[in-house]
Amino acid sequence: MVAMGMGRFAFTPILPNMQAEAHFSNGLAGLMASLNLLGYLVGALAGGRVPPAWRNAAYRAGVIAAVAMLAAMALPLGVVGWTVVRLAAGLASGVMFVLATAFVLENGAATGPTGAALHFAGIGLGITLSGIIVQCDPEWHREWMELAALGVVLAIPAWRLSSHPLLPADHPTRSGANAPRSLIGILTLAYCLEGLGYIVSGTFLVSVLRGLPETAQLGPLAWVIVGLAAAPSVLMWARLGRRIGPWRALAVAYVVQTVGVALPLAGGAAAALVSAVLYGGTFAGIVSLSLSLAAALEPAAAGRATARITVLYGIGQALGPLLAGLMASGAAGFALPLAAAAAVLAAAAVLSLLGHALAIKAAKAARVG
Numbered sequence: 001m002v003a004m005g006m007g008r009f010a011f012t013p014i015l016p017n018m019q020a021e022a023h024f025s026n027g028l029a030g031l032m033a034s035l036n037l038l039g040y041l042v043g044a045l046a047g048g049r050v051p052p053a054w055r056n057a058a059y060r061a062g063v064i065a066a067v068a069m070l071a072a073m074a075l076p077l078g079v080v081g082w083t084v085v086r087l088a089a090g091l092a093s094g095v096m097f098v099l100a101t102a103f104v105l106e107n108g109a110a111t112g113p114t115g116a117a118l119h120f121a122g123i124g125l126g127i128t129l130s131g132i133i134v135q136c137d138p139e140w141h142r143e144w145m146e147l148a149a150l151g152v153v154l155a156i157p158a159w160r161l162s163s164h165p166l167l168p169a170d171h172p173t174r175s176g177a178n179a180p181r182s183l184i185g186i187l188t189l190a191y192c193l194e195g196l197g198y199i200v201s202g203t204f205l206v207s208v209l210r211g212l213p214e215t216a217q218l219g220p221l222a223w224v225i226v227g228l229a230a231a232p233s234v235l236m237w238a239r240l241g242r243r244i245g246p247w248r249a250l251a252v253a254y255v256v257q258t259v260g261v262a263l264p265l266a267g268g269a270a271a272a273l274v275s276a277v278l279y280g281g282t283f284a285g286i287v288s289l290s291l292s293l294a295a296a297l298e299p300a301a302a303g304r305a306t307a308r309i310t311v312l313y314g315i316g317q318a319l320g321p322l323l324a325g326l327m328a329s330g331a332a333g334f335a336l337p338l339a340a341a342a343a344v345l346a347a348a349a350v351l352s353l354l355g356h357a358l359a360i361k362a363a364k365a366a367r368v369g
Helices: 002-006 011-022 026-047 052-072 078-106 108-136 140-158 181-210 219-230 233-244 246-266 269-280 283-297 299-327 335-368
Strands: none
Touching: 002 052, 002 078, 002 108, 002 140, 011 026, 011 078, 011 108, 011 140, 011 181, 011 219, 026 052, 026 078, 026 181, 026 299, 052 078, 052 140, 078 108, 108 140, 108 219, 108 233, 108 283, 181 219, 181 246, 181 269, 181 283, 181 299, 181 335, 219 269, 233 246, 233 283, 246 269, 246 283, 246 335, 283 299, 299 335
16 A cells, blocks of 8 residues: 555646646656656665664565655755655655565465455555545645555554564475466566556546546546455456466456547546446556466566666566657647557557467377377
8 A cells, every 4th residue: 555556646636736836847756756767666676685683674664655655745955856755755655565575475374365366456555545646736846745644553563564474484485397488478568568558547547637628527536446456356367367367367358448548538527437447447457467478477587677667667567657658748639648658558459469369289199299
């Protein structure tokens, strides 16, 4: 909730009010978001390389910095200062999220899949809280301070999270043959496209709705709905993946997200609210499905596999806001970046279906062999 739902995604509902007062362009807004996501990528990579003896200290430093950066956004720093703060917030959230996720997964014997789903549900719950605050208070300086105060409260129990695993020392690691390189490449490319496509709505959805007369008042409410839909989505998509297979589940999720991203182009309140449900209900589930599938495709090197696709995903989502902000600076506004994002996500769906077909072919070849 602190690292991702608030530290990373609270910028989205607050952005329109900041732009209205500070008068900076969509291009600069996209740059601020991209640098935040670049910071997240660097922080995530750094968090994955922290020596075991320093992990608790690094995690707690991330907690402090994440909350401090929420408060710093309320200061009259100007666009340059806010951009630096967003970069620092990305670094903090990356370190904090990666280490917190590692702590939770290391305790998998105690938490199980439901515990992991609850952990990832924090993203949606934090998004919901940020949307509620913006819905209730139109003054953006106070919004950041209220989020920081809430962050302090949430940081108290989060502070206690420990790197000491509950798994026994001789807990077996995964083993087995790696999948064909073509499957791993397809998953990596699709996940990179997801990072590039989903983050357009993840950065500008509230701004898009604010710019349309029929949905101008729905922005914060839509963001609350995004969070409420995201919270249970990891568990839902995991169950679908077990039922129909991870590749097909990913294809379905990408198609649903494509519709969700494109729907605001139709205009109208109903389209905006359905868009929020479809978008919020897919992006966290796609992350979980993709990381799990990467580990399954390379069981002998699951950590390396998940790290590699995370890096490509991070590069995609760091580029997305910058490109979308530049495209939105034209006369067409956000219509072009939304259409481009939907096309990118549709391509990811096609790649997932291709991965499913190749996986069946590889499985048949292995049985014959």
